[in-house]
Amino acid sequence: MTATERRAILFAGSAHIALFAALSIGWQFASSPLPPADTAMPVEIVDTAELARITQPPTPSAEAAPQESAAAAPQEDAAPEPEPAPTDAVPPPEPAKPKPQAAAPKAPPGPLDTTSLASLIDKALPKSKIKPLDTSKLAKDINAAQPQGARVDPRAAATLAQAIQAQVAPCWNPPTGGRDVRKMTVVVRVEYGRDGRVIGVPVSGQPTGATAGNADYARAFADTARRAVLRCQPLKLPPELYELWQSVEINFDPESMA
Amino acid sequence: MDMRILLTLSLLAAPALAQNAPIRVDINAGIAQPLPVAIPVFAPANAAATEAGTPAELGARIAGVISADLKSSGLFRPIDPAAFTTTVTAASTTNPDYAAWRTVAAQALVTGTVTANADGGITLACYAYDVFAGAELARQGFVTTAAGWRRAAHKCADLVYSRLTGESGYFDSRIVYVAETGARTKRIKRLAVMDQDGASHRFLTSGQNLVLTPRFAPGSQTLTYMSFEGNRPRVWLYTLGSGKQEALGSFASMTFAPRFSPDGSALVFSMAVGGNTDVYRMNIASRAVTRLTTAPGIDTSPSFSPDGSRIVFESDRGGAQQLYVMGADGSGQSRISFGEGRSASPVWSPRGDLIAFTRMGGGRFGIGVMRPDGSGERLLTNGYQDEGATWSPNGRVILFFRSSRSGKVDLYSIDLSGQNERAIPTPLDGSDPAWSPLLP
Numbered sequence: 001m002t003a004t005e006r007r008a009i010l011f012a013g014s015a016h017i018a019l020f021a022a023l024s025i026g027w028q029f030a031s032s033p034l035p036p037a038d039t040a041m042p043v044e045i046v047d048t049a050e051l052a053r054i055t056q057p058p059t060p061s062a063e064a065a066p067q068e069s070a071a072a073a074p075q076e077d078a079a080p081e082p083e084p085a086p087t088d089a090v091p092p093p094e095p096a097k098p099k100p101q102a103a104a105p106k107a108p109p110g111p112l113d114t115t116s117l118a119s120l121i122d123k124a125l126p127k128s129k130i131k132p133l134d135t136s137k138l139a140k141d142i143n144a145a146q147p148q149g150a151r152v153d154p155r156a157a158a159t160l161a162q163a164i165q166a167q168v169a170p171c172w173n174p175p176t177g178g179r180d181v182r183k184m185t186v187v188v189r190v191e192y193g194r195d196g197r198v199i200g201v202p203v204s205g206q207p208t209g210a211t212a213g214n215a216d217y218a219r220a221f222a223d224t225a226r227r228a229v230l231r232c233q234p235l236k237l238p239p240e241l242y243e244l245w246q247s248v249e250i251n252f253d254p255e256s257m258a
Numbered sequence: 259m260d261m262r263i264l265l266t267l268s269l270l271a272a273p274a275l276a277q278n279a280p281i282r283v284d285i286n287a288g289i290a291q292p293l294p295v296a297i298p299v300f301a302p303a304n305a306a307a308t309e310a311g312t313p314a315e316l317g318a319r320i321a322g323v324i325s326a327d328l329k330s331s332g333l334f335r336p337i338d339p340a341a342f343t344t345t346v347t348a349a350s351t352t353n354p355d356y357a358a359w360r361t362v363a364a365q366a367l368v369t370g371t372v373t374a375n376a377d378g379g380i381t382l383a384c385y386a387y388d389v390f391a392g393a394e395l396a397r398q399g400f401v402t403t404a405a406g407w408r409r410a411a412h413k414c415a416d417l418v419y420s421r422l423t424g425e426s427g428y429f430d431s432r433i434v435y436v437a438e439t440g441a442r443t444k445r446i447k448r449l450a451v452m453d454q455d456g457a458s459h460r461f462l463t464s465g466q467n468l469v470l471t472p473r474f475a476p477g478s479q480t481l482t483y484m485s486f487e488g489n490r491p492r493v494w495l496y497t498l499g500s501g502k503q504e505a506l507g508s509f510a511s512m513t514f515a516p517r518f519s520p521d522g523s524a525l526v527f528s529m530a531v532g533g534n535t536d537v538y539r540m541n542i543a544s545r546a547v548t549r550l551t552t553a554p555g556i557d558t559s560p561s562f563s564p565d566g567s568r569i570v571f572e573s574d575r576g577g578a579q580q581l582y583v584m585g586a587d588g589s590g591q592s593r594i595s596f597g598e599g600r601s602a603s604p605v606w607s608p609r610g611d612l613i614a615f616t617r618m619g620g621g622r623f624g625i626g627v628m629r630p631d632g633s634g635e636r637l638l639t640n641g642y643q644d645e646g647a648t649w650s651p652n653g654r655v656i657l658f659f660r661s662s663r664s665g666k667v668d669l670y671s672i673d674l675s676g677q678n679e680r681a682i683p684t685p686l687d688g689s690d691p692a693w694s695p696l697l698p
Contacts, residue, residue, distance in 0.1 A: 043409050043430075044401040161283045172288025173365075175423055176333075176675055189280065201391065217424030223388065223395075227365060228288065230390040247280040256287040 160245050163237060171232035174224050174254045175217070184209040184218065185253040188225045194242050196234030202226050225252040292335035293422060296364035296389075297325045299339075300382070301348040306374035308404035313372040313380070316404075320382060320411040324368060326455060327415035327429040331655070332678030334422075337364055351385060352394075359389045366395070368418050372407075379403045384414035386421055396421040408457055409697070416696070428650040429454055432694040433657065434472040434481055435669060437461060438687040442665045447689075449483060449496070454693070456683055462496060463503075471690055472496075475518045478694040482506070482516040482525060493527050507545060513538075515558045519566055519586075526550070526560040526569060537571050537588075550588030561606045561613075562586070563630070570594075570604040570613050570630070581615055583630060594632030601626070603645060608695070609653035612674075616645040625658050625672070638676045646689065651696045657682065659689040 186207040191199040204226055210218035229250065237245050299321045302313035310316060328334035344358035351369045359367050367387040372380055379402055386395040398417045400410040409430055416427025437450040449462040449469050463469055463485075472483040481496040485505075493506045493516040507513070509529060516527040525540045535556040539548045551557040553575040560571040570583050579602045581595040595601040599619020606613050610630075617626040623643040628635040643661040650657070650671075657671045667689040669682035682688070 043406055043413060045398060045413070157281050161281050164281065164283045165285055168283070169285045169287065170289055172285055173291055173293060174288045176290045214424070216420065220422060220424030223391075223422075224288075227388065227390050228285075231365070245281055248283055249280040250283045250285060252285050252288075254287065257290065 156241075156244065160237065160241065164235060164245065164248060164250070167235050168228055168232045168250060172224065172228035172252060174252070174257060175221055176257070184214075184221050185251060185255075186218075186222045186225050187249055187251045188222075188229055190229050190248045190250060192233075192235060192237075192246055192248065194239060194246075196236060198229060198233050202229045225250070228252070292329075292333055293365050294337050294363055295328060295334050295366040295368060295418075296337045296342065296359055296362060297321050297328070297339075297368045298342060298346045300370040300372050301346055301351055303348045303371040303373040303381075303383075308374050308378055308380060310380075310404035310407055313374050316380060316407050317370075317372045320370070320372065320407060320414070321368075323408055323411035323455070324415045324418070327412060328368075328418065330455065330680065331419065332673050333419070334366075337362055351383070354387050354389075356387070356389055356392045359387075364389050366418070366422060368414070370414060374404075375401070380407060380410070382407070382410040382414060384417055386418045408453065412454070425654060426652045426696070428652045428655065428693075428696065430697050431651050432474075432478060432697065433669075433682070433691055434462075434474060434694070435659075435684070435688045435691040436469060436472065437684065438667060438689055439465075449481070450684070450686075450688075451498070452684070459685060462498075462501075471515055471692075473517045473692045474694040476520060476522040476695055478697055480518075480522075481692075482518060484514045484516065493525070506542075507540065507547070515560065517561055519562050520564050521566060526562065528556075528558040528560070537569070539586075548588075550584065551591065553591075557582075559603045561604055563606050564608050564610045568606075568630070570606055572602045572604060572615075579618075581613065581628075581632075594630070595628065595635070596632065597635075603647065605647050605649060606630070607649050607653040608651060612653070614647035614649060614656050616647065625656060627656075627674070636676070638672050638674070639670070639679065644670075646691060648691050648693045650693055657691045657693055659691060661689075 184207045187205040188202045189205070190202045193199050202225075204222040207218045207222055235245070300317035302317050304313060306313070308316070311319070325336040329336050341362045343361055344355050346354070346369050348371045351371050354367055354369065356367075365388070367389050368385070369387070370382060370384045372382055375381055382400045382402070383397070384400065385397045387393065388395050396417050398414070400413050402410045412430035415429040419425075419427040419429065431454045432451055433454055434449060434451045437448045438445055440446045445468075446465040447468050447470070448465040449472050450459065451462055452459040462481075467488075468486040470484045472481050474481060479498050481498065483494055483496065484491060485494045487494070487505070491512045491514055492509070493513045495504045495506055496502070497504075506516070506525065512530045513527050514530075516525050518525055519539075523542060525542060526537060527540070528535050529538050534554055535558055536549055536551040536553075537557045537560045539550055540546065550560075550569070551571070551573070553573060555573060555575045556579075557571055557573045557575070560569050562569055567586055568583055569586055570581060572579050573582050574580075576593065579600040580593055581601045581604045582591050582593050584591040594613075595615070599617060602616045602618065604613050604615040607627075612627045612634075613630055614625060614627050617624045617637055623641060623645055624637040625639045625644050625647050626635055626637045638656065639658065639660075641660045642663055644658050645661075646659045648657045649655070654674055655671050656674065657669060659667050660670050661667045667687045669684055669688040669691050670679060671682055672679045682691075
């Protein structure tokens with residue numbers, strides 16, 4: 001969190017607290033006799049079918065509607081697409097420049113503070129401690145280890161695996177503090193295009209340690225792995241070795257988390 | 259023959275495998291940080307006014323409550339709405355512009371609509387999306403009175419929290435505590451109840467009698483507490499709906515430290531008889547009382563395991579206060595806390611895996627946790643005097659009170675990880691908090 005953001009949030013937070021405190025204290029002391037104890041406030045939960053009927057969104061629901069950005073954002077159950085996803089939908093690894101020249105002025109009342117906007121966006125991107133990969137050197141190493149036409153040298157695969165690990169791990173934000181933390185691992189199978197972008201939707205296997213009792217946690221856990229793969233792309237890997245890394249299985253295991 | 263076919267097959271397969279066998283990558287650590295979430299103002303689905311405001315006004319307030327809830331957990335980082343590059347209308351609520359949300363680095367998106375219903379109530383439609391996967395994660399509708407909009411917002415926040423963390427939520431819950439005012443020697447203590455986020459604060463008792471240790475019954479509609487009413491310290495019941503207060507039993511001796519069983523059918527409490535304080539259990543319907551401990555000394559602060567089969571309590575039978583676990587019928591009492599200092603006021607986590615307690619030693623009080631067998635002890639807080647732990651309904655957050663040298667007492671919460679310590683603002687001083695279960 002940047003200092004600016006923290007200040008902004010603190011200010012907004014304290015303003016809300018102050019407002020609430022003022023309101024509640026004022027109200028508490030205004031009523032000298034104790035107010036009657038309230039009863040339960042009913043909140044009825046409606047199911048999704050009923051919800052769709054009640055709210056009647058003018059557009060079809062997410063399941064039914066073709067997404068505007070369908071190619072960039074395929075449905076969970078969609079089959080992997082043969083082509084790489086479009087490249088404009090994913091934030092670049094560099095700090096993003098504010099983009100919304102057209103849309104921005106009408107949304108907030110004031111003009112956008114572009115510096116703070118940039119810092120907001122920058123903050124949210126994972127800060128990789130890894131140096132930019134020298135893919136030509138990597139390719140050279142791997143080629144050296146791999147005689148032409150031979151089967152994949154295990155050392156070449158290990159080098160590529162390290163490069164992928166270094167690029168994806170900074171985007172993994174695993175759940176913390178849950179009861180089943182560190183008891184669960186999940187393997188995600190990813191198909192990459194030649195440009196290093198994920199093709200289709202990464203497929204998560206069944207997490208290890210998943211039981212009937214922790215199905216919700218297992219689902220959330222698998223989602224964090226999928227999110228890591230989708231956030232940290234395109235991969236920067238030697239294109240001449242594409243055949244070696246077009247299909248990757250990533251095992252997410254929080255064993256080394258503090 | 260068979261051998262030859264196999265050999266041919268494997269020769270053919272070898273180059274294909276070399277091409278397609280996926281590389282195996284192991285990732286053993288990530289970067290745990292609050293999840294950036296965008297929570298744009300909930301869109302009005304119509305313009306009819308309710309007693310709590312128009313759907314547009316409520317939509318803004320509801321987004322604010324959800325944002326504050328998620329932020330307070332320490333697991334989410336609501337993105338400053340000033341950075342948003344798109345607005346959400348009722349029409350686009352179910353068809354998010356994922357690309358626009360990716361540009362502000364939102365990983366999750368929470369949207370919804372507010373509809374003013376013909377009966378004066380509202381319907382809150384709540385949606386959660388995974389921005390990078392471009393997929394809906396959850397949706398739920400909540401129909402309530404206009405005045406119930408806060409609870410609907412908390413339920414929406416609980417939906418988002420549980421879908422993204424895999425743990426149940428805790429935002430639609432209440433806190434009862436002892437509100438304190440006045441000089442140290444003439445302290446006025448009143449029962450007070452508020453929403454988990456401090457809203458809807460109310461005093462329940464007048465302050466004429468000293469009250470201590472309020473605890474919720476499982477349905478959150480009944481409290482038990484200890485009051486000095488009539489200068490007789492006794493366990494009482496308080497019904498929130500009616501405001502009815504009732505002394506529990508007519509014991510000649512002082513009764514205190516009450517707590518409900520998980521099914522609400524029984525209370526455990528301490529009673530001091532002839533200089534010996536023991537743990538007793540009362541069936542609330544029949545008022546039949548069973549004595550569970552008999553050891554000389556003070557046995558107190560009983561707390562049930564969530565399955566109702568065991569009870570943890572504190573006892574000084576071994577010299578200093580320590581924690582003990584026994585069966586719900588008093589059988590098999592065994593000590594679980596050891597080491598330097600004393601351990602007191604144990605509370606069993608609602609998810610069953612841990613016991614929170616107050617650790618005292620070396621002039622400091624801290625809130626600690628340990629497993630029910632006494633292993634894995636660790637201190638979460640370290641204040642001048644931290645005590646009175648109570649668990650969030652999902653067993654993830656601990657609320658406690660902290661006394662300062664000046665005598666001021668305040669409520670604090672801390673995540674089970676030991677992170678995210680937060681002061682809980684109350685109109686007066688606050689002590690002895692108890693967190694309700696999730697509201698029905």
